[in-house]
Amino acid sequence: MDRQTILDAATTDFTSLIGVREVQTFEAKQQWPDLSLATARWEFAKDVAAMVNGGGGLIIFGLATQRLVAEQADETSAVHLIDPADVNVSKALGVLEQHIVPTLRDVRIEFVAALGQVPKGIVLIEAPRQSSKVVLCKAMEGAAPLKEYLFGFAERDHDGTRNWTREEVTRMIRSGTDPVSARLEAIEQVLSTLTAERLAASAPPREDEERLNARIDEVLRDE
Numbered sequence: 001m002d003r004q005t006i007l008d009a010a011t012t013d014f015t016s017l018i019g020v021r022e023v024q025t026f027e028a029k030q031q032w033p034d035l036s037l038a039t040a041r042w043e044f045a046k047d048v049a050a051m052v053n054g055g056g057g058l059i060i061f062g063l064a065t066q067r068l069v070a071e072q073a074d075e076t077s078a079v080h081l082i083d084p085a086d087v088n089v090s091k092a093l094g095v096l097e098q099h100i101v102p103t104l105r106d107v108r109i110e111f112v113a114a115l116g117q118v119p120k121g122i123v124l125i126e127a128p129r130q131s132s133k134v135v136l137c138k139a140m141e142g143a144a145p146l147k148e149y150l151f152g153f154a155e156r157d158h159d160g161t162r163n164w165t166r167e168e169v170t171r172m173i174r175s176g177t178d179p180v181s182a183r184l185e186a187i188e189q190v191l192s193t194l195t196a197e198r199l200a201a202s203a204p205p206r207e208d209e210e211r212l213n214a215r216i217d218e219v220l221r222d223e
Helices: 003-012 038-053 089-099 166-175 179-202 209-222
Strands: 026-029 056-061 063-068 073-079 108-113 121-128 135-140 148-152 154-157 160-163
Touching: 003 056, 003 108, 003 121, 026 038, 026 063, 038 056, 038 089, 038 121, 038 135, 038 154, 038 160, 089 108, 089 135
Parallel strands: 026 056
Antiparallel strands: 056 121, 063 073, 108 121, 135 148, 154 160
């Protein structure tokens, strides 16, 4: 699935996109979110953050999906065209900037009209992989003058989104999320294992514990 395929599908009112499986790099959403709602803004940012953290890909709004239980996969099942009046690209980009750090680069949000049902169409989001992982953040306003911030980390996992646990986020903060840090950590673990094995191999051999205890009992009895 790529942008050109989607543009070509406009000639069929996007019905040619029915029957496409969701994968690591492609996710379908039926409705464009109401970004006036705080929960919708958070979910929208989470979907985009998960996609870029998972390696990048496309999100299409305007396609319903159905679950293929036997195959444990989701597949597009119907087209639900969106009114362009409901889509504010600038506001959507602002939501991403508000809820995702660091700021995403080269994310593209595009309304693509269906040629047979103009002006309705679908919304295509191109969310490329970033140079580093991104984190979700949300400021919680309260009666007090202080703000509290919630943080989270979401990542695209095959055809779904996985929310990291608190422990995983803690490890990420400590070790970093860039590939170099991950590789260095893996190398350090391998070296640690090899060192332990070498020390164990070079240590003087020890008698079997049961035989040693039996010998001690013999000596005590002889006395």
